[in-house]
Amino acid sequence: MSEEKKGFFKRLVSGLTKTxxxxxxxxxxxxNGYSSIDEDFYEELEEILIxxxxxxNATSAIIEHLKEQVAEKHIKNPMECKQLLINSIKEQxxxxxxxxxxxxxxxxxxxxxxxxxxxTTSVGKLAGKLKDQGKKVILAAxxxxxxxxxxxxxxxxxxxxxDLIGGQEGADPASIVYDAVAAAKARNxxxxxxxxxxxxxxxxxxxxxxxxxxxxLEREYPEAYLETLVVLDGTTxxxxxxxxxxxxxxxxxxxxxxxxxDGTAKGGIAVAIQSELDIPVKYIGVGETxxxxxxxxxxxxxxxxxxxxxxxxxxxx
Numbered sequence: 001m002s003e004e005k006k007g008f009f010k011r012l013v014s015g016l017t018k019t020x021x022x023x024x025x026x027x028x029x030x031x032n033g034y035s036s037i038d039e040d041f042y043e044e045l046e047e048i049l050i051x052x053x054x055x056x057n058a059t060s061a062i063i064e065h066l067k068e069q070v071a072e073k074h075i076k077n078p079m080e081c082k083q084l085l086i087n088s089i090k091e092q093x094x095x096x097x098x099x100x101x102x103x104x105x106x107x108x109x110x111x112x113x114x115x116x117x118x119x120t121t122s123v124g125k126l127a128g129k130l131k132d133q134g135k136k137v138i139l140a141a142x143x144x145x146x147x148x149x150x151x152x153x154x155x156x157x158x159x160x161x162x163d164l165i166g167g168q169e170g171a172d173p174a175s176i177v178y179d180a181v182a183a184a185k186a187r188n189x190x191x192x193x194x195x196x197x198x199x200x201x202x203x204x205x206x207x208x209x210x211x212x213x214x215x216x217l218e219r220e221y222p223e224a225y226l227e228t229l230v231v232l233d234g235t236t237x238x239x240x241x242x243x244x245x246x247x248x249x250x251x252x253x254x255x256x257x258x259x260x261x262d263g264t265a266k267g268g269i270a271v272a273i274q275s276e277l278d279i280p281v282k283y284i285g286v287g288e289t290x291x292x293x294x295x296x297x298x299x300x301x302x303x304x305x306x307x308x309x310x311x312x313x314x315x316x317x
Contacts, residue, residue, distance in 0.1 A: 008286075008294045011262070012304040015286040019267030023052035024306055027082070034078040037070060041078060045085070052265075053237040054089075055272030062088045086306055092275040093298040100282070100295070102191060102227045103133065108181075108217055109193045111257070112210070112247060113231030115146055118259035118285060122231050123195045124156020125293035126257075126283070131160050135190040140180030141166035142173035142213070143197045153195055160290070163187065173197060174212035181220045192224070207250045229282065231257045232273070237266035244277055255282035258296070262286040270301055 026048040034041045042063055049059040065088040066081065075081060102109055109126070113119035120143065127137045139157050141164060143149040150166045157164035165180040177194055184192040196213065199206050217226055230247045232240040240258070247253055258281050261267050270281050281296040 008291070009300060009304060011286050011292070012284075012301070013307055015262035016267045016304050018263060018265040019052060020305055020307060022265045023048055023054075023268060026051075027085070031078050031082055037076065037078055037081065042067065049268070052268035053272065054268040055238065055241060055276060058092055058272045058275035061275060062092050065091060086302060086308075089271060089305075090299055090302050093271055093302070095274050095278050095280045101225055103130070103135075105225050106189075106223060107191050107225040107227060108184075108221060109191060110196060110210075110213065110217075110226065110228045110251075111193060111231060112196050112228065112251060113257075114199070114243060117231045117233040117236075119143070119231040120149055120152045120156065120195055121288075122257045122259060122283070122285060122293060123153065123193055124160055125285070125290045127156065127162045127193055128160035128290040129293065130191050130193075131162055136188065137162040137191050137193065138180060138184050138187065138189045139164045140177055140192060140194040142176040142180070143195045144169055144171045144173055144176065145197045145199065149195070163189075173209055174216055177213050178216050178220065181216065184224075185221070192221075203246065203250060210251050227254050228252055229255050229257055231259060232269075234258045234261040234269055234284075235264040235266060237269050238272075240269050241272050241276065244273055244279065248277060248279065253279055255280050257281075257283045257285070257293070259285040262292075267305065270296070270298075274298065 030041065030044050046059055046063050049062060050056060066085055069084045070081060111119060111123050123139065127139055130137050139153060139162055141150040141153045144167060147169065150169065154164055165176065165183050167176045173196055180192055180194065197209065228251050230244055230253050232244055234240065244256060256273055256279055258270055261284050273279065274281055283293050284296045285293045
């Protein structure tokens with residue numbers, strides 16, 4: 001495990017403290033408090049998972065899987081269930097694809113999300129990460145409906161050392177994307193990242209806007225690989241899951257950026273998103289600096305959630 005990964009794992013463990021207190025402390029009292037495995041035992045486990053924002057559907061699947069394993073392995077002692085439960089949570093988080101295709105070819109990343117979730121910040125951090133990989137990155141400030149979104153993105157572009165294409169507040173987002181595509185082609189950029197509005201309260205407008213942007217990208221930049229990422233605020237728990245579902249209805253969502261996981265008791269939402277939507281969480285944010293946005297690793301996340309020692313992490317790997 002690299003030093004950077006190790007440092008992030010430590011921050012993740014610390015950032016998930018509230019979620020862990022919420023979930024794991026409850027588990028331990030159940031594993032220690034029950035002398036046998038019965039319906040009450042499973043019901044209490046279920047309750048803690050739901051309280052930890054893992055969600056009803058994901059929780060049901062985790063408990064079903066656990067029951068199957070317990071029956072298959074003839075387990076009688078509740079304490080022996082702990083590792084099975086951890087494995088069951090990891091199993092629920094398996095998704096088909098977590099490739100980062102946009103790192104390997106000329107790409108456009110469309111980033112959507114409602115106001116206040118940390119979308120513009122995530123765009124800036126992602127730009128910085130890709131620039132550090134030696135890529136030529138251009139940002140498009142196409143979230144023209146939020147006051148100061150363009151200014152905020154300009155600060156991040158400056159910090160990350162990348163070019164920014166913007167327009168006036170209230171300008172047509174699709175026209176900014178059009179200009180940004182022209183700039184990306186002229187400057188031979190590797191990645192164009194578009195920060196776009198996400199006005200879910202008016203889904204019809206949002207759909208129209210996204211359709212226009214998709215049409216421009218298809219027509220003007222067909223050679224570029226298109227990735228659509230939705231930014232969700234981890235502190236909002238089930239509300240984040242509902243937003244992800246709504247965005248998935250209006251856009252071809254490839255992945256999720258889950259922000260503000262530091263200091264929330266609702267970190268279990270990462271499990272719910274991957275389990276219920278089968279959309280991979282690709283990045284998580286646990287702080288303010290560029291380094292605090294990292295690729296998401298479901299197994300490492302569950303290990304951090306349960307505060308499994310890094311030494312155990314090495315042996316598992």
